[in-house]
Amino acid sequence: MFSFFKKKPIIHKEAQAKVVACIAEAESKTSGEIRVYMEHKCAPGDPMARAKEVFTQLEMFKTEARNAVIIYIATTDKKFALFGDQAIYEKAGGPKFWEAAAQQLTGHLKKNELAEGLCNCILKLGKALEEQFPADPSKKKNELPDDIVFGK
Numbered sequence: 001m002f003s004f005f006k007k008k009p010i011i012h013k014e015a016q017a018k019v020v021a022c023i024a025e026a027e028s029k030t031s032g033e034i035r036v037y038m039e040h041k042c043a044p045g046d047p048m049a050r051a052k053e054v055f056t057q058l059e060m061f062k063t064e065a066r067n068a069v070i071i072y073i074a075t076t077d078k079k080f081a082l083f084g085d086q087a088i089y090e091k092a093g094g095p096k097f098w099e100a101a102a103q104q105l106t107g108h109l110k111k112n113e114l115a116e117g118l119c120n121c122i123l124k125l126g127k128a129l130e131e132q133f134p135a136d137p138s139k140k141k142n143e144l145p146d147d148i149v150f151g152k
Contacts (some may be wrong), residue, residue: 015115026126039151
């Protein structure tokens with residue numbers, strides 16, 4: 001069936017490649033995992049609840065060291081959340097660290113700098129992961145894909 005309406009892409013291909021490269025760079029120095037999940041609308045309305053739901057759906061809790069982080073973004077609703085598994089949430093510095101990372105991302109999003117904001121946030125999260133969960137050369141495996149996951 002032909003559709004006259006074309007869904008606007010959430011993020012263009014060049015920006016996607018830049019974000020994926022930032023994920024790979026950040027993860028190269030840590031055993032931690034970072035994922036980005038993007039959709040147009042935040043179904044339940046609460047971005048943190050949605051981030052936790054997506055975290056579970058993507059089985060991010062199954063990382064060996066419980067050190068996965070998800071950046072959730074609903075572009076049309078202009079909402080986002082950062083959610084880290086138990087070990088990284090506590091070891092990164094608790095609420096202060098996460099609030100600072102969120103403020104930094106908010107600044108970029110207000111200027112319509114989605115890719116730049118995501119990359120800066122990813123690298124900031126990656127630094128925290130590197131400090132708490134440095135890369136182990138004997139276990140060089142990527143537990144989760146580095147690609148951006150797109151919802152509805």
